[in-house]
Amino acid sequence: MASLREIQSRINSTKKTSQITKAMHMVSASKLSKAELNAKSFNPYMEKIQDVIGAIAAGAPDATHPMLESRPVKKTAYLVITSDRGLVGAYNSHVLKAALGKIRERHTSKDEVVILSIGRNGVDFFNKLGYNVIQSVIGVSDHPTFAEIKDITREAIGKFIDGEYDELYMYYNHFVSAISQEVTEKKVLPLTDLSSMKSTASYEFEPSAEAILEVLLPQYAESLMYGALLDGKASEHASSMTAMKAATDNAKELIDDLTLSFNRARQAAITQEITEIVGGVAALE
């Protein structure tokens, strides 16, 4: 059995670790509620855009735009949203595994795939596997503003229009609840489901439906990606919260176990001391 002092020092260090994880748990919890608020304030914007696009799709069904065109697929881009740091449980591995699984299923050669990544984990992962990571954003803040990812979204759309790739998929963790996040795949480009968006009004287009699409579609696609990022961030905080909660619970269990063996060792030491004293007294008589 380990010595009393050894057990005591293990108890102390475990206690310290659990204090840290507990603090991190609470930090994540507060970040999560902020992230949920962000996602909520973004919703009206998205709904409005969908409303107008729906109206255009219904009012001018033959309007065309490069972002609506389905081309034969030679190259596919994947936008993967991960976190920058660890300590978020299975958050990253889930999304990376799902993305990699799909990529391997769909493509036989790595030349058919390009990766865009938000978050360091995704960049490192795909670089190590030898995929072509054409663009990445690292260091997105906990509560991202639209300006932070404007470059990557604009580039993603520009390269699609230029024909560098013919499809753009997006992988991220969808926030269901604080304890459940779902890996989600979404096809961003080409935009195909316009007519499915329901619209509540019919509009005059000034100057023309095409001119509006010119402005609206990039804005819409960028918002899709931003929405996914907000969703992903909420999941990240939720995931980190759950992971830190589990770590705190485990630490507590470990401390209980250690305390038990500490007490046992202490008892054994006392018993031994008494036996020695009694033995010593008996020897004197």
Place this chain on the structure above:
Amino acid sequence: MSTIKVNIVTPDGPVYDSDANMVIAVTTTGELGILPGHIPMVAPLEIGAVRLNKDSSTERVAVSGGFLEVRPDQVTILAQSAELAEDIDTARAIEAKKRAEARLQQKQGDLDAKRAELALSRAMNRLDVAKGKI
């Protein structure tokens, strides 16, 4: 005087939500004034100022593109960024203007130049709106 509801929404949340007598915005085809009861309409916006007239006062909002959606009782502006005149950080706008000018001077590729130009016009727009010039 009758009023119309005005919403200005960006991805980062709502910027403005109130009533106005008239909304004046710069669309790609020219300046447009909207009064209550306008027919439903959608128009893309230029980088510019949106003016909201209410009683005798005028509020200014700097918008960077986006579009305008009009209904008889409501105007919604959806832009990637929008700032009320009094919220504009002039120091930051001047910074952004300098940066864009520096990038324009270097002239690397068409894409960069175009981007820098856009950044410059956004910065200048914000400065103009903040000073109440437009």
